[in-house]
Amino acid sequence: xxxxxxxxxxxxxxxxxxxxxxxxxxxxxxxxxxxxxxxxxxxxxxxxxxxxxxxxxxxxxxxxxxxxxxxxxxxxxxxxxxxxxxxxxxxxxxxxxxxxxxxxxxxxxxxxxxxxxxxxx
Amino acid sequence: xxxxxxxxxxxxxxxxxxxxxxxxxxxxxxxxxxxxxxxxxxxxxxxxxxxxxxxxxxxxxxxxxxxxxxxxxxxxxxxxxxxxxxxxxxxxxxxxxxxxxxxxxxxxxxxxxxxxxxxxxxxxxxxxxxxxxxxxxxxxxxxxxxxxxxxxxxxxxxxxxxxxxxxxxxxxxxxxxxxxxxxxxxxxxxxxxxxxxxxxxxxxxxxxxxxxxxxxxxxxxxxxxxxxxxxxxxxxxxxxxxxxxxxxxxxxxxxxxxxxxxxxxxxxxxxxxxxxxxxxxxxxxxxxxxxxxxxxxxxxxxxxxxxxxxxxxxxxxxxxxxxxxxxxxxxxxxxxxxxxxxxxxxxxxxxxxxxx
Numbered sequence: 418x419x420x421x422x423x424x425x426x427x428x429x430x431x432x433x434x435x436x437x438x439x440x441x442x443x444x445x446x447x448x449x450x451x452x453x454x455x456x457x458x459x460x461x462x463x464x465x466x467x468x469x470x471x472x473x474x475x476x477x478x479x480x481x482x483x484x485x486x487x488x489x490x491x492x493x494x495x496x497x498x499x500x501x502x503x504x505x506x507x508x509x510x511x512x513x514x515x516x517x518x519x520x521x522x523x524x525x526x527x528x529x530x531x532x533x534x535x536x537x538x
Numbered sequence: 539x540x541x542x543x544x545x546x547x548x549x550x551x552x553x554x555x556x557x558x559x560x561x562x563x564x565x566x567x568x569x570x571x572x573x574x575x576x577x578x579x580x581x582x583x584x585x586x587x588x589x590x591x592x593x594x595x596x597x598x599x600x601x602x603x604x605x606x607x608x609x610x611x612x613x614x615x616x617x618x619x620x621x622x623x624x625x626x627x628x629x630x631x632x633x634x635x636x637x638x639x640x641x642x643x644x645x646x647x648x649x650x651x652x653x654x655x656x657x658x659x660x661x662x663x664x665x666x667x668x669x670x671x672x673x674x675x676x677x678x679x680x681x682x683x684x685x686x687x688x689x690x691x692x693x694x695x696x697x698x699x700x701x702x703x704x705x706x707x708x709x710x711x712x713x714x715x716x717x718x719x720x721x722x723x724x725x726x727x728x729x730x731x732x733x734x735x736x737x738x739x740x741x742x743x744x745x746x747x748x749x750x751x752x753x754x755x756x757x758x759x760x761x762x763x764x765x766x767x768x769x770x771x772x773x774x775x776x777x778x779x780x781x782x783x784x785x786x787x788x789x790x791x792x793x794x795x796x797x798x799x800x801x802x803x804x805x806x807x808x809x810x811x812x813x814x815x816x817x818x819x820x821x822x823x824x825x826x827x828x829x830x831x832x833x834x835x836x837x838x839x840x841x842x843x844x845x846x847x848x849x850x851x852x853x854x855x856x857x858x859x860x861x862x863x864x865x866x867x868x869x870x871x872x873x874x875x876x877x878x879x880x881x882x883x884x885x886x887x888x889x890x891x892x893x894x
Contacts (some may be wrong), residue, residue: 451850475760
């Protein structure tokens, strides 16, 4: 089950490992993705801290840690094929985080709450 | 906030699931299927753009003696009937009030096509030059649809009663489209074979649907900006403004100095002698990183200029951009970089157009 932030990241939790991506809404808003600056493995961050950076033909945006923890894996395929995010935002992950506090996951929005949230934007 | 204006094609864009953006006071489609797809449609097929937000003025009178011929850098007396020309409306300092295209409809009639954001400023300024004749702003009743791309001729030919091969670049014809008066112009902002169509608002939705049914792909302002930048064309508010002369923007060749006087001419001639203090340079990145409007340009750790336009270019395969550099500080032989707030991006000088 995915949960969402109001910055449009999604997180999926398996034990204390969270897989992170961007919502379909965010990708659609950005348009054709041309560049993803991935974080380095081993870097730690706090929830809402800067994690990565994404550019489309016409826009750019930061990507934030949805949960506090350490980056343990990155999807380096995105370096050559950032357009994978346009093809399928929900199955294209960006990074995996070893969470320092899994209870933070419960604070994120579930899909229903997120869909209601983007209606207000 | 002032409410955004909508073109008569607004509902058509909605049906096509366009994403809109506020642009110069107008709510305009920025993209439909996606900027890259729309860009590719224009380079390889035919793309359709709603450009109805742009302004159209009409003059009727004595072109040579009314004063109108002193309003712009183009000599309308010399301009042949059936031809249009790109030029500038300048202030006294030679700064660009707007860039515009003027059509010589016949010996006593002109049409001015101007940027949406500058309609009121331009109209007042041109009018101030005119001592006789009639000058009208018909922007609100005129729609403009551009069809651009290698297949545009073949598509448009199906609804045009004359042979489109008659139209040379910057030539136009006053004709009919769907049985109503229209202007068909062999011009555009994409660098491709293409046409700009001017019709009354009532006809625009029918014409739009007709061209879509012939296979043209709707394209938004996002693709239009990428397409123009790949060809190195200036955009008002980016490369051009009242503090910039055509020479500084690198497009002095469109100014007709020899045959007529115009506001700003003295200042331009003076600048030709004293030299320009800033100039436009074109550059690429060596990655998919895009230069962005406002990024600072550095050389040897020193700020020497700023980016005016930038994008990722699908045709070039890297980021491309234009920017101004201080001519005194700029060194042709020293490496350039952009400072972005997220570190720096190396850039490399390029010749225009980026896409040959």
